[in-house]
Amino acid sequence: MALAAALNAQMTKEAHAAQIYLSYGAWVASQGLGGTANFLFRHAQEERNHMTKILEYILQRGAEVKVIAIPAPPKNPTSVIDCFEKVFQHEVDNTNEIYKIVKMSFEEEDWATWNFMQWFVKEQVEEEALALSLLDKMKIADAEKKNSNALYSLDRDLEKAPDDIKSAEDATAENP
Numbered sequence: 526m527a528l529a530a531a532l533n534a535q536m537t538k539e540a541h542a543a544q545i546y547l548s549y550g551a552w553v554a555s556q557g558l559g560g561t562a563n564f565l566f567r568h569a570q571e572e573r574n575h576m577t578k579i580l581e582y583i584l585q586r587g588a589e590v591k592v593i594a595i596p597a598p599p600k601n602p603t604s605v606i607d608c609f610e611k612v613f614q615h616e617v618d619n620t621n622e623i624y625k626i627v628k629m630s631f632e633e634e635d636w637a638t639w640n641f642m643q644w645f646v647k648e649q650v651e652e653e654a655l656a657l658s659l660l661d662k663m664k665i666a667d668a669e670k671k672n673s674n675a676l677y678s679l680d681r682d683l684e685k686a687p688d689d690i691k692s693a694e695d696a697t698a699e700n701p
Contacts, residue, residue: 528633529588531626532579538622539576541595543569545615548598549608556605558676560684565612575648582641605668605676606660613656620649659683 550565583590602608623645630638666675 528626528629528635528638529583529586531629532583532588532638533591533593535622535626536576536579536583536590537593537595538619539572539579541598542615542619543572543576544595545598546572546612549602549612552601553605553608558605558680560680560682561605564683564686575645578644582638586637606663609656609660609663613653613660616649616652616656620653623649 546565546569550562550569553565554562580590599611602611623642627639627642627646630636630642662679663676666679667673668676668679
């Protein structure tokens, strides 16, 4: 019962993450960084897929899905670097919540859930690394100066990044 509640809470956290990425994407777009906004919008879809993956698992295990309201996204960032610092911190916080579910599933000897959550553990390693990498690139591009050629180039790179977001149904540990 506690594990089902934790999974439902994580499902809500993934929906909230999607709203955060959507909100930050809209803010970045208003700053003239369409490529970066496109990246964040695609990432919002990935977070919705994570939510759906958890929802489907809860149903497969015969537990009740509880869809509840999600909190509003935090206030807009103050800068592009602040945006990616917030993205990175959000991913770290999400990782910690996932670790709590992994620990709970281990303690309850629910090996199916423990195994299911390993996909999310792997995904969070990738999410944190990506967020940190983009934050570093934003700093190198001197993102605070909107007329930076490096920022323009990075924005174009993010716009052209492959759009390989898979549906929750098709996502695997090898291809999140």
